Amino acid sequence: MSRLFKKFYIFALFIFGVFFYTMIKNIGLPESRAVGPLFRANSKIDTMAILKHLDNLEEEIGSQKKYSGALLSKLKSKFSTVDKPPQKPRTSKEVLGKGVGDKRGVLESDKLLALQKELQQEAHAGEVRSDIELGENNNDGKKNKKKEDEFANGEVIDEHTPVKNDHDHNKHHPSYVYSDEDSVIAVLVFVCDRPSIKRSLDKLFAYRPSEKKFPIIVSQDCGSHVATTQVLQSYEDRIVHIKQPDLSEISVPPKEKKMQGYFKIARHYGWALNYTFNILNHENVIIVEDDIEIAPDFFEYFAATLPILKKDPSIWCVSAWNDNGKPKRINETAYDLLYRSDFFPGLGWMMTKTLWTELMVKWPRGYWDDWMREPAQRRDRVCIRPEISRSSTFGKEGVSLGTYYMNHLRFIKLNDHFVPFKSLDLSYLSKDNYDVEFVRRVYSSQLVNSVTELLAVTSETPKPTPVEYRLIYRTKVDFRNFAKKLEIMEDFRAGVPRTAYRGVVPLFINGHRCYLAPGANWESYQP
Template structure:
């Protein structure tokens, strides 16, 4: 840090020396042109010095906060041990503290990392106010929205909606992390000025070595690298406690922010949850109850596509973050650890990105038919404790296995006379896939889990009736060989 300050001072002296030289020099020089050039260099240097000061202040603040957290944990450890309380939470805090301290130390000691972070700080000269604390003065959580962008100028469509529907600038700061060095996309993002924070280019733009058989999937390796860097930056450097991840090809519903605010207390209070997602993989028109915009579910399948996570989860995942295919990696049992996500009946996001790294996989058959919610639901005024595991599991299992068993043909022909929800059993991978295709559901598995599945049950809506595509009642877990 001291070496960087010396460099800045030396640069200043050199520039002022040049100015004096040209003022006293007898050589024929276009003084107006030279003065303009020097003024430009001085302006750049001033901006850089301001960035240096801001970065140093941020690092010192991080160090101070880490020390305070350490002292607090020591006190809490003594108190809890004295009173014989459970110390699991203390252990989690210690691990998180260790991860954060390591990140701060790396930023202080690694000059190369510092240099990369100085250049592209913000897209506007107006400084963006980054809250250090995790809550507003009224106690409401601050939830950052992290937008991943690359080479789509249509990121404007996504950002326009986020800004339009954002209820509170301070509560939902928008951070755009840009990869790919795509000039046109960078220009679009820069137009938003201080309405957003723009991390202009994630530092590592080097080529990635991939196995010969996976060369055509190199894009997935770059995406994983971008995710890892940006999440480290937002959680460990900018110090946010909670983040909603959005990609640059998503539309959002009018109650997008209300949905995450309402479900936030569940995420931080129920250890069996590890994310909240705005996406329903089977949320196509005709497979959802359009009169049930307020209905939410637990799912064992990680949905993504607009999802919220905490710093605690990222501190767990970041040390082992994969080099590619991060979304399928996160669905593996070693990462999921029997935890679930919250997902809606009707999606609060919809993708408009037909082309991309996945080459439009699933888009024509499924994704373009996803229904985006239009009814504003006041989730923060609702009692959502039914989604807590202890409450949900009992009610869910009873509802599923007390429902009437029917066949697809009976349901399709309208011959089912019993009222209420119905159940279609499946006992093998192929039986599930056959039935899913008949209804138009996504029929694939990831680490043995079907999309939207909970305890093996996939719930959807068909011809005015709730349907449960369910395994036997004595189901004892997912079979990863079904993937």
């Protein structure tokens, strides 16, 4: 009997050993399609984030019954024994040196995809109540589902699995942990007579991770435009609704009579910024307009870049916008790549009260954005901007009569992947770290002599290590001719090309990083 028991005991140990070896071996996962917010590319499982995510889901079982307890227990058991791998901060060389095909910021794993599909199968079988999709039981209020379908097509985590954008979208994302130490960043939304501001506001509420840390203020001009006012009143106390009081006509030179709208906009901006900073006493503000739509990580992006904005005196704003952000001119997988730029982009940007104190005493009567780009205001300071825009505009009609929108703005790609910027090392953006690497990178790239040559070499069969190319422009005429052929913005503002840093405009062509650059002896812009 004892011999039989001993054989059984040895057999059991063997089975357990095989099972344990298989589990350990499967911890390192193969590369796969991006599937969600719990894994980073080319890394092991971030188990602490997974467990935290599952704990949050488990807390909801008692009150909302969104997920089955049995399945959650199964999920937790798969990851509870694995230690979190160490994360090494990235250097500027590592961040700027990524090549085509790099899925930076993409969170991926075949195993997690299978588990997500298991959750989806339960939902389709009626075992999981889809409160997330319907927007019930959320603090930001109920939505009209028809309008939600019209305005929010969902963040595509996997090409076969669209996820609805709704008020609960970010509640369980492990990056969204805001404490009392986090700075408050007010969101100031400008509106005149667009009822479609509902589209902008609904996205802001859908992606806002904290009401306390990101209060929303809406400043209305143009009087009490009935349809717009009704939309704003529907949000009740979820927004702070302020109204620009001076509705008088503005005296402008006869030659600018048709441009009077730009003077009214500047007046509105000046009044609302002063009210927000000096009456409501906010220290940091994100400025958006009534036709702006935002990316899923919009708030995460600004929360993560605020510390460097405050610390580095060479940085005066952070923008969500890339003026040359058309799909074929950016690296569409460089989700977390950020740049320094001498050009003020606007279109979803953040400033501090310190900067407003400097600007308010000389705020312009009109054309405020171009005024910001002048040397007297910019003072050689830069804005941070992303490779892939975190804002887009649907404003076909407006003061510019839609020309700029139809020819350019509507083609800019809006980021659709969440990047946990708060967990990344962004110190590479400080001037001391950035400039040396940027100049080395640009001027060690392979020189080409024409746009024709550049398009030819970038159309060749991709090499194992993508080659970077540089095309030199000597004059503004050269730049405009090259930019037009390369289908990027060709204009200058106060002598600065859009997106430029030290005169260099980065772009992406067929998997190759390219630079439209001045000579290596460049010293300053010529307005």
